[in-house]
Amino acid sequence: MKELIPLRLSILGHPQRLAVFRLLMRRYPDQVPAGEISDALKVKSSTLSSYLSALLQANLVTKTREGTSLRYQVNMETTRETLDSLYLDCCRGRPDLCTSYQQPVAPKERHMTDRKYNVLFLCTGNSARSIFAEAILKSKGQDRFEVYSAGTQPQSSLNPIALEMLKAKGHDTSALRSKHMTEFIGEGAPDFDFVFTVCDQAANEECPTWEGQPISAHWGMPDPVKATGTHAEKSLAFHQAYGVLQHRLQGFAALPFDQLDRISLQNAVDEIAKTSD
Structure with missing residues (x-):
C-alpha cells in the first residue's frame, strides 16, 4: 500500500537491514533460515531478529515456519510496488532516470x-x-x-x-x-x-x-x-x-x-x- 512506502524506504535506509534484504534478494526464491542469515552476515541472532521484524513490519519479507526453523523470503510483490512508486511517483516516470529499470526487452x-x-x-x-x-x-x-x-x-x-x-x-x-x-x-x-x-x-x-x-x-x-x-x-x-x-x-x-x-x-x-x- 502506498502509505507504507516511506516506512519501507526508512527501514532500507539502515545499512544492516539493507544487507539482510540484499542477501534475501540474492537468494530468491529460496526461503532462508534465520540462522543461515545470521552466519552469512556475522550478526548476532538477537540483532538479526530486530532487523527481520522491521522488514516484516514493512511487508518487504515473508516468514514461514518449517519445524522449529523460521525461514524468510523477499516479498517480490511489495518490492515491485515500492520500486514502481519511486519510478512513477518520485521520478515521474522519467526515462532518462529509469530507462535501465524499466527495460522491457531481452x-x-x-x-x-x-x-x-x-x-x-x-x-x-x-x-x-x-x-x-x-x-x-x-x-x-x-x-x-x-x-x-x-x-x-x-x-x-x-x-x-x-x-x-x-x-x-x-x-x-x-x-x-x-x-x-x-x-x-x-x-x-x-x-x-x-x-x-x-x-x-x-x-x-x-x-x-x-x-x-x-x-x-x-x-x-x-x-x-x-x-x-x-x-x-x-x-x-x-x-x-x-x-x-x-x-x-x-x-x-x-x-x-x-x-x-x-x-x-x-x-x-x-x-x-x-x-x-
Whole structure:
C-alpha cells in the first residue's frame, strides 16, 4: 500500500537491514533460515531478529515456519510496488532516470536468433556444481551459448569424482579448470547475458555488479563435495547434483529467448530454480 512506502524506504535506509534484504534478494526464491542469515552476515541472532521484524513490519519479507526453523523470503510483490512508486511517483516516470529499470526487452535489446548468449555459473569452489553446469550447457547449446564458470573461493583443482562422472557421461573435460570470478570482471571480460549462482554460500556473498545488467538467478543445491560415506554414497550425491542441473538446464536451453522480454525471462529462470529433479 502506498502509505507504507516511506516506512519501507526508512527501514532500507539502515545499512544492516539493507544487507539482510540484499542477501534475501540474492537468494530468491529460496526461503532462508534465520540462522543461515545470521552466519552469512556475522550478526548476532538477537540483532538479526530486530532487523527481520522491521522488514516484516514493512511487508518487504515473508516468514514461514518449517519445524522449529523460521525461514524468510523477499516479498517480490511489495518490492515491485515500492520500486514502481519511486519510478512513477518520485521520478515521474522519467526515462532518462529509469530507462535501465524499466527495460522491457531481452538482454542487450537483441532478439537475433543467430547470436550466442554468454552465461556464467558461480559457486564457491568451482570444482563440481558450477563445472557440471558449464559442461552440461555446453553440450546442450553449442550453437546458442558461450558458457563459463567460476568460484568466489576456487579450489586448486577440480573434484576428482566430478571429473570422473563427467567423463563417464561423455563430456569433454580437457578445457575445464577451476577459476576465480575476477577472471570475468573488467576490461576484456565477456558481456554476460545470464549469471547464475548454484550454491547458497556464493549467493550469500557480495558478488560484483556485472556489466551490462545480465539477468541473474539463484539455482542453489546441496554441495556434493561435502557428502560423506563410501565412494558409492559420495558418487550418488554427485549424480543427484548433476541430475538437478541437467533438468534445469534442459528447461533453460528450451526457452524461446528471441520471443521473451526481460521480465518474462527473469520470471522463467526464477521458476526453473524451483525444479529439484
